[in-house]
Amino acid sequence: MSLAIEAFTENVRQFCEWAESDRHDVLTARQLLLALMQGIPYLIIPDAGHENDVSYPRRSHEEWMSDHKRFADFPFQYYQGMFSPCDLGEEEPVMGDVHDDLADIYGDLWHGSQALNRDDGVYAVRYWREFYFHHWGHHASSAVYAIDEYYRKAEEK
Numbered sequence: 001m002s003l004a005i006e007a008f009t010e011n012v013r014q015f016c017e018w019a020e021s022d023r024h025d026v027l028t029a030r031q032l033l034l035a036l037m038q039g040i041p042y043l044i045i046p047d048a049g050h051e052n053d054v055s056y057p058r059r060s061h062e063e064w065m066s067d068h069k070r071f072a073d074f075p076f077q078y079y080q081g082m083f084s085p086c087d088l089g090e091e092e093p094v095m096g097d098v099h100d101d102l103a104d105i106y107g108d109l110w111h112g113s114q115a116l117n118r119d120d121g122v123y124a125v126r127y128w129r130e131f132y133f134h135h136w137g138h139h140a141s142s143a144v145y146a147i148d149e150y151y152r153k154a155e156e157k
Contacts (some may be wrong), residue, residue, distance in 0.1 A: 003043035079146035
């Protein structure tokens with residue numbers, strides 16, 4: 001495993017530990033999310049004929065609800081955003097939910113970790129990279145932007 005992938009997996013571990021804890025501050029969330037996002041370009045594994053039908057545990061809806069509730073101590077929950085910022089003039093703003101963002105990110109990272117824990121690093125890295133562009137990356141970038149705005153507004157006071 002490359003050093004970049006090892007660093008990314010360590011960032012996944014740290015995010016998951018933070019998410020599973022009972023204390024969720026914005027500064028740590030921002031640092032962890034940015035570290036994860038910065039590692040994505042380095043998650044490259046050549047095709048090794050890996051089976052795509054491998055099944056690893058995913059968070060159930062009940063577990064996701066519990067994950068969502070665990071972020072209740074985060075200092076804010078809702079923010080305004082755009083579902084697809086490149087569709088200019090075609091969309092109305094949407095209500096974002098940072099608790100939802102963090103629970104969804106955790107769920108995707110946790111799923112890849114289940115493969116990694118079963119010595120399937122190839123699946124884990126491919127999953128994290130692919131789902132960054134299809135799911136958890138959207139939540140991460142939205143959450144970071146909302147956190148940055150939260151800080152900006154706090155500094156104005």
